[in-house]
Amino acid sequence: MNVIHVSAECYPIAKVGGLGDVVGSLPKYQSEAGVGAKVIMPFYDNKFSAAHSFKSIYESELVLGEEIYPYKFLKLKEEVLDIDVLFVDIPKLLFKNFVYSDDDTARFTAFQIAVMDWLLTLKEKPSIIHCHDHHTGLIPFMAQECFKYESLNQIPVILTIHNAQYQGWFSHDKVYYLPAFDISNNGLLDWDGVINPLAAGIKCAWRVTTVSPSYMEELQQAANGLESLLSHENKKCVGILNGIDTEVWNPETDEFIEKNYSAKNIQTGKTANKKWLCKQFGFSASKPLFAFIGRLVYEKGADLLPTVLEEILLKKECNILILGSGNSEVENALENLKKKYKGVYNVFIGYDEKLSHLIYAGADFLLMPSRVEPCGLNQLYSLRYGTIPLVRSIGGLKDTVIDIEDGGFGFSHAEASEIDISKTINRAVQFYKEERTFKKTRKYIMSIDHSWNVSAKQYIDLYNSLKSG
Ligand SMILES: Nc1ncnc2c1ncn2[C@@H]1O[C@H](COP(=O)(O)OP(=O)(O)O[C@H]2O[C@H](CO)[C@@H](O)[C@H](O)[C@H]2O)[C@@H](O)[C@H]1O
Known part of the structure; x- marks a missing residue:
């Protein structure tokens, strides 16, 4: 089985908060458990990109509404990470010295289109597409609805909600950003009169996960407007508790701290x-x-x-x-x-x-x-x-x-x-x-185990249930 994680953040490359930590560690534990896991993320103008060399593995152009953007898929020249990461380089939109800004609609829609267009070119398709938060919430919709991606619609798509407060709203007049689909299905993109990428992701993903069982329950009462949708989609939702990377977060070896220690000292x-x-x-x-x-x-x-x-x-x-x-x-x-x-x-x-x-x-x-x-x-x-x-x-x-x-x-x-x-x-x-x-x-x-060992397995079980189902 091989899974691709699509995300705006991934530690140590770009981290704004907890999303970066999770996407930087879950794939590592999945790989250790025998699942091929790769991360696809935007190529930002940050310390990491300045400090490393990259090679192009794929080049093309994507269409975003009336604009055409050249883009590349990049890989690190040297394997300096313990996870496999591909970078989507759309110079005009993504290569900025920030991850998020006030208007990210064009940036992240183009990112998602680049991912989908690239997937079309692969001989060996991934077994699972695992999307994270609203920045990737249009992928489940595009995989299901856009004509050009029809050949991808049998790949199970999972959406993990790390934080339902942010939903990526944009107005319907930008619907033309998306590749063609049957406009009578426009409702799948809509929530409360605007295009809501998180809502679209929830509606179209094969499974929706959140990052703890209690949050999954709470979302049905408080989800920044999406309560009824989450109640309605309850059957395909599951809460899987996050783990932590116990190698990065290890007081015995942590290079950032003054004195290393274990429970013994x-x-x-x-x-x-x-x-x-x-x-x-x-x-x-x-x-x-x-x-x-x-x-x-x-x-x-x-x-x-x-x-x-x-x-x-x-x-x-x-x-x-x-x-x-x-x-x-x-x-x-x-x-x-x-x-x-x-x-x-x-x-x-x-x-x-x-x-x-x-x-x-x-x-x-x-x-x-x-x-x-x-x-x-x-x-x-x-x-x-x-x-x-x-x-x-x-x-x-x-x-x-x-x-x-x-x-x-x-x-x-x-x-x-x-x-x-x-x-x-x-x-x-x-x-x-x-x-x-x-x-x-x-x-x-210090002895309580919150490593990914248990939760990474829960995700793998979820992937397996979709593959065989
Ligand atoms: N000023 C600062 N300087 C240095 N480090 C800082 C920092 N501010 C925050 N951090 C670091 O950022 C991370 C924050 O992670 P959290 O999971 O607590 O919150 P966040 O709300 O970003 O994530 C969302 O996604 C994660 C992942 O699923 C969920 O756990 C969480 O509940 C959800 O809100 C930690 O690694 C923390 O140390």
Whole structure:
């Protein structure tokens, strides 16, 4: 069996968030399990493309409405990755120093057309096309409906929803971007009067997966307008929990952190990394260190942080460190607290992969007060690094973190509210004082296995069920 993953992101080539992590690791585990897995992604103007050499394996032109765009399929000249990746180079549209912008309709529609046109040329077709998020949601539609792709319509297409908040909406007057299809089936593209690539993908994919079982259930009540569609398509939907790449995220070998450690020497390892962080950000290492890493957006509950922090920091019982970027109002509010709470609070506005590893290694607790969390990877990384997660009980957070009071190993709260978050931080501050239990718990969480081994197999079982069915 050979599967192609089509995605806008893939770590370490281009990562904006968790999608990059998943597409950069799932194929590796699938290959180890005996399934040929390849990633197809856009060729961006970024550090990775500047640092490597590429060779062209296919060249052609694609038609996007009235425009014609030359494009190439590129491969790395040297195998520097442990996954097989093909790059779609459409210089005018995709080769930019960003992954996403405000208007990506032409960019990602052209990307998808290039993928489909290239598939037509292959002698040996893939056994499965696995699409990720709305940027690839038109592929299931095109495979089923566009006349020129008729020879591909027997290949099972799977769509994984990493985040249903973003759907890629565009107006019907751009329908001509798509290769010809029977216009009476236009409704398959539509949701609420506009073309909705995520909705089209859900309607036309053979199977739809999301990244945790709880999120799959929640989507029927809250899916940014797609609730009824997801309820209707319920039978072909399944939630498969994300795994993590335990080679990239391994405190024993992680090259980004100050001191490597395992569960055996967790005490010295965490202390050394915490000391480094505290020195860097002006904290006293004797207090518990809470951290937040992520996009500073409504979904992540980031707007709740400034008020919560004001209340918590007044007591000066703990240190809080934030790493993230996003909404400028939230960024400013978080920056503004810096002066007032110097010595117990700091923030780094921006994206910094190395710092994120150092924080997972050096913090005592990780905050995830998300309003929506399809799976969440941060809590899985924090467990692996012996950092106790404080989460709002939703989506994948609910599926992976059990509260200490329920016999578990983390802290969870029911609402994404300032009161609930404060109460939970206060509980954790008290817990930190119970030194023996605290140390035992953080040692225990390092042993929880969230590698892809189980979930990669669930995807393979899903592929097999389609092949034989
Ligand atoms: N400023 C920063 N600097 C450095 N690193 C940063 C950073 N901000 C975020 N990151 C990193 O980005 C990743 C975030 O992953 P998540 O899964 O938590 O969220 P995201 O919402 O992007 O993904 C969506 O897709 C994933 C994958 O399916 C789902 O788990 C998730 O719930 C869903 O919202 C982590 O690797 C984190 O360390």
